[in-house]
Amino acid sequence: WDFFNERTEEARQKVLAGKVSPIVYFMEKILADPMNLSMMAGIPIWTVKLHFKPWFFKRMSEKNQKKYAEAFNITVEQLKNVE
DSSP states (O other), X not given: OHHHHHHHHHHHHHHHHTSSOHHHHHHHHTTOOHHXXXXXXXXXXXXXXXXXXXXXXXXXXXXXXXXXXHHHTSXXXXXXXXX
């Protein structure tokens, strides 16, 4: 489990540094990959990969925010704020 915890922490640090969006962190936290996340959220994989970039994440629709939050079992506010 240490390996997965390290990957999750690395993703968190990248989010805090502004290199990736919070979606990457939450995806690592639930041990998913882009394909699994795409199926869980009902969002095309190419769109999921775009949302990994902070610029696209900030412009994401509320509809997609809700889909991700539901897939991660968190609120939309939690999705936007990685601590």
